[in-house]
Amino acid sequence: MKLYDYNGAPNPRRVKIFAAEKDIQLELIQCDLAKGEHKTPEFIVKSPSGKIPVLELDDGRCISESVAICRYLEEIHPEPNLFGSTPYELAYIESRNRHLELELWTQIGISWVNGPIVGRLGRFKQIKEAKESSDKNTGKFYERLNDELAVIQFVAGDRYTVADITLLTAIDFATAMVDLKPDPDLTNLYRWHKEVSERPSSKM
Ligand SMILES: N[C@@H](CCC(=O)N[C@@H](CS)C(=O)NCC(=O)O)C(=O)O
Incomplete structure (x- = not known):
């Protein structure tokens, strides 16, 4: 493939x-x-x-x-399972993944297309106010995740799933390319990021 x-x-x-x-x-x-x-x-x-x-x-x-x-x-290739195996788990992991795609990735994407790297390509008319708003929304979503990760180990509970991959790639991209690194005070989010980044797959 x-x-x-x-x-x-x-x-x-x-x-x-x-x-x-x-x-x-x-x-x-x-x-x-x-x-x-x-x-x-x-x-x-x-x-x-x-x-x-x-x-x-x-x-x-x-x-x-x-x-x-x-x-x-x-x-x-069903194992290891990353999308859920019981009806509840399948739906719950899906909901967590959708929160991340619709509420975090979308905001990071708006900041990216209205940010300096894409701006230099000169392909789009950029909207400064849109970036200001999505930067703020991204920060707020990081705070929400930090609160959630105070009581759960991974994004969808007690095991690693596709939702952790969605969040890891979002944060790494936002940090490296969009200047949206999570605030260092968000210690639960950093604890999670360190643990997930230590998995060999994260080197991809
Ligand atoms: N929802 C899509 C998003 C795909 C996407 O935006 N890919 C980017 C690269 S990371 C791309 O191809 N951008 C080029 C473009 O939008 O023209 C997915 O999850 O695969």
Whole structure:
């Protein structure tokens, strides 16, 4: 299986960490976002939204969206389980993952597209007020996570799941590329980040 990737891109990293946790080997194909390789007609056939990651199966069929790709990997390689195994656990992990995607990743994304690195590309009209608001919302969400992680070890309770991968990649990207490093006072969040970063998969 091939994974269309770009070094440093956070969404392909989610899939690479997920696959590493399951010891699944993926052939990584670089799709150069800086050169616009993700917007070519050939690539749009693989990924209608013109985004990476994309998983290409050996028969040529493609799957886009990191969670959809991870679900496929979970189906073909069920252990270790990362999406939940009981009806409640499946739904709870899904809800935690959706909180992170809809309430954190979305805000980090707004700060990113309205921030200096994307600004230098000159491709979008940037909105300063949008960035100010999403920076603030990201900080508030970090505080909420810090409170939650005072009483749970991992994002969805007492074991590592796909939701931890979603949060790790969000925080690492926000810290390195968006200047949204969590405040050092958020000690529960830092405790969690240290533990999760020590897993070999996090080196992806
Ligand atoms: N919801 C998508 C987001 C994919 C995404 O935004 N990928 C970024 C790279 S991390 C991308 O391809 N950006 C290029 C663009 O949006 O044009 C997923 O989870 O896979």
